[in-house]
């Protein structure tokens with residue numbers, strides 16, 4: 001694959017996260033280009049949230065993290081969080097304080113770019129207006145807002161200090177389905193307007209198809225396929241990606257390629273491909289030899305028997 005023209009905004013190299021011996025993220029590498037939207041998808045327990053959190057130094061207590069995360073070539077530091085890197089958690093209430101007005105909270109978040117208090121409040125109100133929050137909502141307390149309005153406030157707060165990367169973990173799951181796509185569209189649009197890249201963790205492949213530039217598919221703590229959203233979701237190559245897409249009712253793939261089950265957490269064996277026990281293409285090699293990621297056509301695939309796809 002051709003090298004990207006510029007230095008990546010974020011480079012993740014061999015990221016591992018483990019808990020008392022059990023590895024939940026098992027050597028994840030990818031980069032994010034300035035301004036792009038990269039989606040991290042995969043079923044529950046794949047390690048998406050841990051990967052996203054590890055980039056920000058927000059892994060849970062007891063997690064051992066190794067590997068490198070470089071922001072424009074330099075290791076990420078605690079001071080980058082909230083300034084160069086913004087975090088949007090699943091539940092908007094978790095990032096809003098219940099005891100402060102929305103505009104006051106944003107003004108505080110804007111402190112590094114707008115130092116004087118009055119200036120910060122003006123910056124905060126402008127950021128709120130950009131996500132469609134005006135009038136009484138601006139000076140309200142979070143509990144007085146609807147779920148959608150809170151999520152808008154959180155988006156404004158993430159962007160108010162001019163971050164280079166926004167990391168959003170399932171930012172719309174608390175909302176009803178009609179609102180989700182609207183909020184994701186808003187998030188993408190505001191990131192683009194601010195020149196910020198977006199790492200979007202999502203279960204919702206249809207939204208990802210619409211809003212992401214590239215997609216990384218995770219399975220059992222590894223990235224199994226990485227490429228443009230069009231390539232990965234339109235012409236999936238890894239058997240796991242095909243199974244994931246076939247499990248959607250709207251996908252164009254044959255019904256029989258559905259994954260047998262989406263229950264439980266995959267148990268990677270010591271040797272071999274973690275997906276082998278569920279994979280229709282698995283053979284002895286897959287059970288004995290771990291496939292590393294390699295360039296395959298227009299994407300990266302970690303699989304001994306990827307489906308051929310036209311580039």
Ligand SMILES: Nc1ncnc2c1ncn2[C@@H]1O[C@H](COP(=O)(O)OP(=O)(O)OP(=O)(O)O)[C@@H](O)[C@H]1O
Pocket residue numbers: 019024042043044045046047048049050051060061203265
């Ligand atoms: N605090 C923890 N202690 C021990 N194990 C953990 C902890 N947090 C996560 N794990 C394990 O790490 C694995 C990956 O978790 P993670 O939350 O990253 O999954 P995910 O892909 O975000 O799933 P979901 O789609 O359900 O949010 C899980 O199997 C989980 O059991």
Ligand SMILES: [Mg+2]
Pocket residue numbers: 048049050169
């Ligand atoms: Mg998660």
